[in-house]
Amino acid sequence: MLPRPFEYLRPRTLEAALDALAAGGERATAYAGGTELLLVLKLRLADYDCLVDLKRIPELRAITTGDDTLRIGALATHREISRHPEVCARAPALAALCGEIANPRVRASGTIGGNLCFAEPSADPPTVLAALDATLHLASRRGRRALAADDFIQGPLETRRADDEILLRIDIPAGREATRYVRQLDGQRALVGAAASLPPGRPPRVRLGCLAARPVALRACEAYLGDVRQELDLEALRRVIREDIDRLEVTGDGADYRRHIAGVMTRRAITAAWRAAGREATS
Amino acid sequence: MTADSERGQPSRADLIEKVTGRARYVTDVAVAGMAHGRIHRSTHPHARIRAIDLAAAEALEGVVAILTGADLPDLVQQVAWGLYFNDRPVIARDKVRYVGEPVALVVAETAEIAEEAVHLVEIDYDPLPVVDTAAAALLPDAPLINEGAEAIADFYFTGRANPVDGTNIFQRYLLSEGDGEGAEREAARVFEHTYTFPGIAHFALEPHCVVAHFDGDGLTVWSGAQSPSAAQKVLARVFGLSLGDIRVIVPYVGGGFGGKASVKMEPLVAAAALKAGRPVRVALSLDDSMLTCRRLGASITLRTGVDENGIIVSKRGRILLDGGAYADTGPAVTVKAAHRAIGPYAIPNLEIEAQAAYTNTVPGAAFRSIGGPQAIWATESQMDEIALELGLDPLEFRRRNLLPRGGAIISKLRPLDVDFAAMIDAAEAALADLAPDEAAAGLALAASDPGILPLGGAQLRVLADGTIQIASMSVEIGQGVRGVLREVAARILAQDPAQIRVTDPDTARAPFDWGTGASRSTVVMGLAVEDAARDARAQLLELAAGVFDGQPNDVALVPGGVAHGGETLSFRELYHRAFGIDSGEVVAMGAVRPTREGVDFKLSPLFWETAVGICGVTLDEETGEVGLTSYVGVADIGRTLNPIGAEGQEEGASVQGLGHALYEGLRFEDGQPVNATAVAYRVPLAGDVAAAAHTVLIENGDGPGPFGAKGMGEGGILPVAPAIANALARRHGIRLRDLPMTPEAIWRALEARRDDAS
Numbered sequence A: 001m002l003p004r005p006f007e008y009l010r011p012r013t014l015e016a017a018l019d020a021l022a023a024g025g026e027r028a029t030a031y032a033g034g035t036e037l038l039l040v041l042k043l044r045l046a047d048y049d050c051l052v053d054l055k056r057i058p059e060l061r062a063i064t065t066g067d068d069t070l071r072i073g074a075l076a077t078h079r080e081i082s083r084h085p086e087v088c089a090r091a092p093a094l095a096a097l098c099g100e101i102a103n104p105r106v107r108a109s110g111t112i113g114g115n116l117c118f119a120e121p122s123a124d125p126p127t128v129l130a131a132l133d134a135t136l137h138l139a140s141r142r143g144r145r146a147l148a149a150d151d152f153i154q155g156p157l158e159t160r161r162a163d164d165e166i167l168l169r170i171d172i173p174a175g176r177e178a179t180r181y182v183r184q185l186d187g188q189r190a191l192v193g194a195a196a197s198l199p200p201g202r203p204p205r206v207r208l209g210c211l212a213a214r215p216v217a218l219r220a221c222e223a224y225l226g227d228v229r230q231e232l233d234l235e236a237l238r239r240v241i242r243e244d245i246d247r248l249e250v251t252g253d254g255a256d257y258r259r260h261i262a263g264v265m266t267r268r269a270i271t272a273a274w275r276a277a278g279r280e281a282t283s
Numbered sequence B: 001m002t003a004d005s006e007r008g009q010p011s012r013a014d015l016i017e018k019v020t021g022r023a024r025y026v027t028d029v030a031v032a033g034m035a036h037g038r039i040h041r042s043t044h045p046h047a048r049i050r051a052i053d054l055a056a057a058e059a060l061e062g063v064v065a066i067l068t069g070a071d072l073p074d075l076v077q078q079v080a081w082g083l084y085f086n087d088r089p090v091i092a093r094d095k096v097r098y099v100g101e102p103v104a105l106v107v108a109e110t111a112e113i114a115e116e117a118v119h120l121v122e123i124d125y126d127p128l129p130v131v132d133t134a135a136a137a138l139l140p141d142a143p144l145i146n147e148g149a150e151a152i153a154d155f156y157f158t159g160r161a162n163p164v165d166g167t168n169i170f171q172r173y174l175l176s177e178g179d180g181e182g183a184e185r186e187a188a189r190v191f192e193h194t195y196t197f198p199g200i201a202h203f204a205l206e207p208h209c210v211v212a213h214f215d216g217d218g219l220t221v222w223s224g225a226q227s228p229s230a231a232q233k234v235l236a237r238v239f240g241l242s243l244g245d246i247r248v249i250v251p252y253v254g255g256g257f258g259g260k261a262s263v264k265m266e267p268l269v270a271a272a273a274l275k276a277g278r279p280v281r282v283a284l285s286l287d288d289s290m291l292t293c294r295r296l297g298a299s300i301t302l303r304t305g306v307d308e309n310g311i312i313v314s315k316r317g318r319i320l321l322d323g324g325a326y327a328d329t330g331p332a333v334t335v336k337a338a339h340r341a342i343g344p345y346a347i348p349n350l351e352i353e354a355q356a357a358y359t360n361t362v363p364g365a366a367f368r369s370i371g372g373p374q375a376i377w378a379t380e381s382q383m384d385e386i387a388l389e390l391g392l393d394p395l396e397f398r399r400r401n402l403l404p405r406g407g408a409i410i411s412k413l414r415p416l417d418v419d420f421a422a423m424i425d426a427a428e429a430a431l432a433d434l435a436p437d438e439a440a441a442g443l444a445l446a447a448s449d450p451g452i453l454p455l456g457g458a459q460l461r462v463l464a465d466g467t468i469q470i471a472s473m474s475v476e477i478g479q480g481v482r483g484v485l486r487e488v489a490a491r492i493l494a495q496d497p498a499q500i501r502v503t504d505p506d507t508a509r510a511p512f513d514w515g516t517g518a519s520r521s522t523v524v525m526g527l528a529v530e531d532a533a534r535d536a537r538a539q540l541l542e543l544a545a546g547v548f549d550g551q552p553n554d555v556a557l558v559p560g561g562v563a564h565g566g567e568t569l570s571f572r573e574l575y576h577r578a579f580g581i582d583s584g585e586v587v588a589m590g591a592v593r594p595t596r597e598g599v600d601f602k603l604s605p606l607f608w609e610t611a612v613g614i615c616g617v618t619l620d621e622e623t624g625e626v627g628l629t630s631y632v633g634v635a636d637i638g639r640t641l642n643p644i645g646a647e648g649q650e651e652g653a654s655v656q657g658l659g660h661a662l663y664e665g666l667r668f669e670d671g672q673p674v675n676a677t678a679v680a681y682r683v684p685l686a687g688d689v690a691a692a693a694h695t696v697l698i699e700n701g702d703g704p705g706p707f708g709a710k711g712m713g714e715g716g717i718l719p720v721a722p723a724i725a726n727a728l729a730r731r732h733g734i735r736l737r738d739l740p741m742t743p744e745a746i747w748r749a750l751e752a753r754r755d756d757a758s
Helices: A014-027 A037-042 A078-083 A085-090 A092-098 A104-109 A112-118 A125-131 A219-227 A234-247 A255-276 B015-019 B055-059 B069-075 B111-118 B180-186 B228-239 B266-276 B286-290 B330-340 B372-390 B394-401 B420-434 B481-493 B521-548 B571-579 B643-663 B720-732 B743-757
Strands: A007-009 A028-031 A050-053 A063-066 A069-073 A135-140 A143-148 A153-155 A166-172 A179-186 A189-197 A205-209 B035-041 B047-053 B063-068 B102-108 B122-127 B169-177 B189-197 B209-215 B218-223 B246-249 B280-283 B297-306 B312-324 B349-358 B442-448 B456-463 B468-472 B500-502 B555-558 B561-564 B567-570 B585-592 B609-620 B625-636 B692-698
Touching: A014 A028, A014 A050, A014 A135, A014 A166, A063 A085, A069 A085, A078 A085, A078 A092, A078 A104, A078 A112, A085 A092, A092 A125, A092 A179, A112 A125, A112 A166, A125 A179, A125 A189, A125 A205, A179 A255, A189 A255, A205 A219, A205 A234, A205 A255, A219 A234, A219 A255, A234 A255, A255 B743, B035 B111, B035 B266, B047 B102, B055 B063, B055 B111, B063 B069, B063 B111, B063 B266, B069 B266, B102 B111, B102 B266, B169 B330, B180 B297, B180 B312, B180 B349, B189 B372, B209 B266, B218 B228, B218 B266, B228 B246, B228 B266, B266 B280, B297 B372, B312 B330, B312 B372, B330 B349, B330 B372, B330 B442, B372 B394, B372 B442, B372 B643, B372 B720, B394 B420, B394 B442, B420 B442, B420 B609, B420 B625, B420 B692, B442 B720, B456 B481, B456 B521, B468 B481, B468 B521, B481 B500, B481 B521, B521 B555, B521 B561, B521 B567, B521 B571, B521 B585, B561 B571, B567 B571, B609 B720, B625 B643, B625 B720, B625 B743, B643 B692, B643 B720, B720 B743
Parallel strands: A007 A050, A028 A050, B035 B280, B218 B246, B312 B349, B468 B500, B625 B692
Antiparallel strands: A063 A069, A069 A166, A135 A143, A135 A166, A179 A189, A189 A205, B035 B102, B047 B122, B063 B102, B169 B349, B189 B297, B209 B218, B209 B280, B297 B312, B442 B609, B456 B468, B456 B585, B555 B561, B561 B567, B609 B625
């Protein structure tokens, strides 16, 4: 339970951090809250020669608003996000989740960016951020780029972030108040998590997480929700959920149970978002 | 309101030290010249060790020594040790028997260097067929895991194990009273069910930690040991030392639950210290501790015969325990599982076969009420199953069969010393107050036979300034024993508890005690302290009588001194007048033996540890997630010496029982542990605890301990799982027979019920 020795750098500017990562190549990695990285280092499931601590770079931690967009610095902790008035107002689903993730110790030091970049398959934020249609901004010595949250995670512990890139911030567009995330826990980890978002004047978004290697879009649900004008028909909803989930490949022990739970969580997320949008439902 | 808090003092002796972080644990011990050890563990469940390559590890700068099985013959007097069999090598020799078994112990200048070196050790294994379950261990062609290990008798527990030669069965216990088979033939109905229970991790927040130091001709060991005298005894045999040359010191322990009982890491760390020629510290991680010991898993089949009036006429049982790679105290667990499977019922015909088998998994060990949760899970689940089949209310079925106070659960054990009918009434009344809507809640009862071996002693010194030191081997594992012992002494000596210090257990300073476990310390060590305090009081009164020129009867102890007529002397003034200088002390002893006068301590158990648990549950029928809404626990503990502490022990035990019920279970696949890590293993969290919980402590002053106390601390774990299962059956029509009752298992049971209904 002790890591291999590694070099520890603590740059004070983004430029210095990007230089360090560029110099270190695949043997270096960014270190934010450390709640997952240090654990796998101690378990020797991961191995780096150099950790570049980003916590001394203030601009990475800021939560701001502008152009109707909510901008959350990648180094913002779960606790900070959960208590930030702008997040609570504009993205209550994210604030609520960040207030319940893991345990108080993890919430106090774990960061949203670290969570995304680690890409642990049972992590909750990727599913919510995908439903919120968030945009992720990354930087490296080679330049800057933006990626849709949907495209960021590629598989278990695998993202589109290059070794020399740092996730700077997460932008959440306006009008995402009617978004809800529902999960079933197995201990402190999610077995399945589902997020539904009903932005006014925009297509609904439904994402299912923790079941497959990355959050997946439930297209039949989205199509159905996009067509509903007045009341949500729960029987029809069950049918489209089943249609979506039957298409997913779920393997391993208890696959039938997790598939069932995915359906339940999806329905609960959609009905919660529906209520949050001030709309009605019939059964 | 406790007596202590009325006096304005914290009721726990360790409270301020612990909340301020000053309390010392083994991990805080540092000895000059100390080196650090890390363990290279087997990755094979069963394999011959063909070769060990230490070259790369030894070449690492800062590595002091590496201990392997090859060192043992030259290094130690006795290569293998145990409590019933000398089956466990100090470190693996020739073969490994479970994943996690220590194969090499690297000693280095720092823990970090030792860890690096551990990863450089190369072991060449020749895999052997794996026995991964107790059922597989019994198959005719099962490979034998421990062959020819020397059996030892009366070593830690009284008696010897009864292994079945040529098999993996290391203990077979037959309990027979009346004619189980004959009575079953006469029974109106016979019910047979099988229940399973997984191996469970102790999950003490302080993992095992040992510092060993060969100093001069002796050996000093600091360990979070619950049974320091057992560690001392095993170390004496392994290293060929005299008991008097071995000192075991136990500072505060961050939870034991049986996982630090008997002997665990001490021989290994001491052997490393001997090889290294340096003091060595080995501090395990929680994950390491999960590979060190666990509760024994079980499969229990019960056949219960009932007459036409709902009276139980026979109970026949087969208990098979998964003992893991080494027997440890598994033979005792086996016997207790048989006793505890009976329940507090009048059953004239009993026939229970309990066996424990070696498997290639983490060794079994004692755990809060050995064999109890396994046995009571089966027995109390079946009581409800039978009642529902008979169309009887489960409580009514139990009442018809309850053993009255003074009745015999089995003839060779002490008659039952509690009134279960009154305990049930108390539980029902408490639940009615707590949660009026929970009338159909789940219920379970438990009676277990703890209080092993009335053999212990204490020394008590009244110092000149009025502080009092108690030297005792009872280990403060968080249960509050130091507070109880000082409370006993305070009452006898009429002193403020804050003036009383209970010192760290140290075999060089405190009298022998069997160990801290089996709910025995309040009774056994409590009596030893009571005796010592009475001895001290007699000495003080004698001294005072001389000083006052009166009779001892005319003198009284008062806080800080003695009083005679209107005159009060502090202890310092008393000693000054008696001894000529204002120093000195009174030294007193107390010792408890099986031959103690006035009580029958030759009869087991010293007292019955009993529990009633009633709970209300909520169930999300879509997901299978179950929650506790209310929980009432009732225990007859004779006399409460620390109300907050006693309630804490009961409630802590019930929360641990909640873990057994819903969450916990070590899983092995082909002998590989699947979830033996702190990340993967699920224990109860604060949010899982029942929102409404209440503990009723029944006090009749009829226990054998000080002021009529019985022991306690284990009973609360017993009824939780069957009470929850019984609530699920009554409220939701599903019967779970395998633990833990995970949401998935509950959902599958619900699906089966829905299929049956349609």
